[in-house]
Amino acid sequence: xxxxxxxxxxxxxxxxxxxxxxxxxxxxxxxxxxxxxxxxxxxxxxxxxxxxxxxxxxxxxxxxxxxxxxxxxxxxxxxxxxxxxxxxxxxxxxxxxxxxxxxxxxxxxxxxxxxxxxxxxxxxxxxxxxxxxxxxxxxxxxxxxxxxxxxxxxxxxxxxxxxxxxxxxxxxxxxxxxxxxxxxxxxxxxxxxxxxxxxxxxxxxxxxxxxxxxxxxxxxxxxxxxxxxxxxxxxxxxxxxxxxxxxxxxxxxxxxxxxxxxxxxxxxxxxxxxxxxxxxxxxxxxxxxxxxxxxxxxxxxxxxxxxxxxxxxxxxxxxxxxxxxxxxxxxxxxxxx
Amino acid sequence: xxxxxxxxxxxxxxxxxxxxxxxxxxxxxxxxxxxxxxxxxxxxxxxxxxxxxxxxxxxxxxxxxxxxxxxxxxxxxxxxxxxxxxxxxxxxxxxxxxxxxxxxxxxxxxxxxxxxxxxxxxxxxxxxxxxxxxxxxxxxxxxxxxxxxxxxxxxxxxxxxxxxxxxxxxxxxxxxxxxxxxxxxxxxxxxxxxxxxxxxxxxxxxxxxxxxxxxxxxxxxxxxxxxxxxxxxxxxxxxxxxxxxxxxxxxxxxxxxxxxxxxxxxxxxxxxxxxxx
Numbered sequence: 001x002x003x004x005x006x007x008x009x010x011x012x013x014x015x016x017x018x019x020x021x022x023x024x025x026x027x028x029x030x031x032x033x034x035x036x037x038x039x040x041x042x043x044x045x046x047x048x049x050x051x052x053x054x055x056x057x058x059x060x061x062x063x064x065x066x067x068x069x070x071x072x073x074x075x076x077x078x079x080x081x082x083x084x085x086x087x088x089x090x091x092x093x094x095x096x097x098x099x100x101x102x103x104x105x106x107x108x109x110x111x112x113x114x115x116x117x118x119x120x121x122x123x124x125x126x127x128x129x130x131x132x133x134x135x136x137x138x139x140x141x142x143x144x145x146x147x148x149x150x151x152x153x154x155x156x157x158x159x160x161x162x163x164x165x166x167x168x169x170x171x172x173x174x175x176x177x178x179x180x181x182x183x184x185x186x187x188x189x190x191x192x193x194x195x196x197x198x199x200x201x202x203x204x205x206x207x208x209x210x211x212x213x214x215x216x217x218x219x220x221x222x223x224x225x226x227x228x229x230x231x232x233x234x235x236x237x238x239x240x241x242x243x244x245x246x247x248x249x250x251x252x253x254x255x256x257x258x259x260x261x262x263x264x265x266x267x268x269x270x271x272x273x274x275x276x277x278x279x280x281x282x283x284x285x286x287x288x289x290x291x292x293x294x295x296x297x298x299x300x301x302x303x304x305x306x307x308x309x310x311x312x313x314x315x316x317x318x319x320x321x322x323x324x325x326x327x328x329x330x331x332x333x334x335x336x337x
Numbered sequence: 338x339x340x341x342x343x344x345x346x347x348x349x350x351x352x353x354x355x356x357x358x359x360x361x362x363x364x365x366x367x368x369x370x371x372x373x374x375x376x377x378x379x380x381x382x383x384x385x386x387x388x389x390x391x392x393x394x395x396x397x398x399x400x401x402x403x404x405x406x407x408x409x410x411x412x413x414x415x416x417x418x419x420x421x422x423x424x425x426x427x428x429x430x431x432x433x434x435x436x437x438x439x440x441x442x443x444x445x446x447x448x449x450x451x452x453x454x455x456x457x458x459x460x461x462x463x464x465x466x467x468x469x470x471x472x473x474x475x476x477x478x479x480x481x482x483x484x485x486x487x488x489x490x491x492x493x494x495x496x497x498x499x500x501x502x503x504x505x506x507x508x509x510x511x512x513x514x515x516x517x518x519x520x521x522x523x524x525x526x527x528x529x530x531x532x533x534x535x536x537x538x539x540x541x542x543x544x545x546x547x548x549x550x551x552x553x554x555x556x557x558x559x560x561x562x563x564x565x566x567x568x569x570x571x572x573x574x575x576x577x578x579x580x581x582x583x584x585x586x587x588x589x590x591x592x593x594x595x596x597x598x599x600x601x602x603x604x605x606x607x608x609x610x611x612x613x614x
Binding site: 041194199206212213328 | 347348350352353354355356357358360361362363364365366367430452453456457462464467468469470471472473477480481482484485527531
């Protein structure tokens with residue numbers, strides 16, 4: 001019984017939240033890695049574009065809610081995703097046309113694209129402020145729980161309860177579907193292969209008759225889709241505050257680099273690795289240990305927490321540094337050798 | 338690479354955790370094509386006539402250079418290092434700015450087309466280096482060659498595999514893992530997949546062993562005998578002239594000698610300066 005209770009505590013406080021967070025990071029890192037692989041720079045505007053896309057989702061969701069549209073038990077935000085992706089795609093395409101295309105035409109050094117993306121980040125940040133402000137917003141509706149603590153306790157008779165929020169299940173499920181679709185697209189379709197070809201060798205892609213500008217547009221559209229989905233899932237699961245999206249840029253980059261930049265599979269693995277480490281290091285393990293080793297007394301007030309939650313970003317930093325020191329190509333072979 | 342890379346000693350561009358310079362292109366992909374023009378009566382199948390120009394805003398490399406290839410023939414461009422052989426090839430393919438001259442293919446003036454559209458117009462080009470997609474499989478490389486085609490590519494795929502049996506055995510392997518000679522075969526195969534009307538090869542035998550080189554030459558002759566005109570730049574002048582229906586000797590970006598391969602082989606000056614006696 002105690003082992004089961006420990007397992008339930010672990011699932012409830014570590015595994016499920018980390019899996020949902022990992023899925024969000026993985027989607028974000030996929031976008032970063034795609035832009036790195038094909039457009040050849042790390043997109044610092046990723047987090048803030050996610051914030052902007054999510055702001056559109058929230059506004060559309062409010063509109064739908066006001067109209068009385070609902071798809072119970074799923075959150076209404078899912079309906080708003082598609083038009084929001086389209087609008088965000090238009091925004092990033094306009095950004096590309098106004099900013100990045102200029103440098104592409106000049107064959108500018110990639111580091112210049114990185115710096116330009118920092119500028120775009122500030123602009124996106126400002127646009128988000130204008131659109132929705134800096135405060136916390138909520139958009140979740142629909143069923144809150146798939147399993148709640150009380151039902152779980154009554155069902156199993158265990159002391160500890162397990163809660164599975166619908167947004168968590170939705171996050172993992174939708175992320176899984178999106179990842180499969182992306183892999184299918186990149187490995188099986190003509191356009192997806194053209195994107196990989198462009199990533200491998202730009203000039204030869206052009207000499208094969210592939211229109212480079214079309215590849216660039218396609219990449220931005222897919223990246224916009226990934227950004228809005230990742231951002232909305234994060235907003236549904238936690239809550240929406242634009243500043244948080246700037247902050248998760250670090251774990252997203254860490255995930256992409258840990259997995260191996262330019263490698264989509266690595267981005268997914270990296271996302272989950274960073275998320276699980278972050279949650280595991282900042283979780284107070286005293287209750288789990290209490291069930292597993294009741295004879296052990298950690299002492300009064302010892303929560304057995306390695307780091308306070310306010311230090312969670314340090315975890316990404318440490319992982320990043322360790323990987324860059326010992327395996328700079330990332331866990332999966334990326335393009336950064 | 339652009340001028341900007343040299344700024345600050347290329348710092349920052351080497352930090353591969355933020356930038357990915359691998360596989361970067363040098364051709365401006367944003368350029369749009371201009372209109373097609375009229376060809377001239379009595380033109381060869383492909384001709385780059387009186388071409389003068391250089392890269393970007395730099396000095397002219399080509400000076401009034403003319404290169405042509407007739408249907409069913411092999412034309413080779415030879416000359417000393419730095420003579421502008423590859424540049425002439427690139428000029429015909431629209432990769433540098435021509436200040437003068439025109440490029441005409443199959444009765445149309447294609448001087449204003451960008452390289453992508455020249456591929457669609459029926460030109461196939463195999464660059465000297467970086468001529469494969471290293472992380473993609475051999476088969477995917479060939480599929481990318483057929484990117485512009487919408488019909489069934491299976492028969493062409495089989496033809497290419499028949500021509501190059503060595504790569505057929507490795508169709509699922511990443512092209513970057515192949516040997517130098519096999520890579521060249523994949524590169525030529527990729528260009529053939531487009532079903533071009535003219536095939537342009539930039540030093541196809543560079544860096545491969547003599548045996549592989551002979552084999553590649555055999556294949557190229559086979560391709561040309563099949564009716565596909567071939568224009569190629571070659572370092573091995575003697576061997577190239579042996580198979581050439583027409584040979585161009587370039588010196589400092591200008592035509593120095595033109596004739597059939599046999600004629601030039603017998604020309605004393607050409608022998609002395611390029612063929613070593």
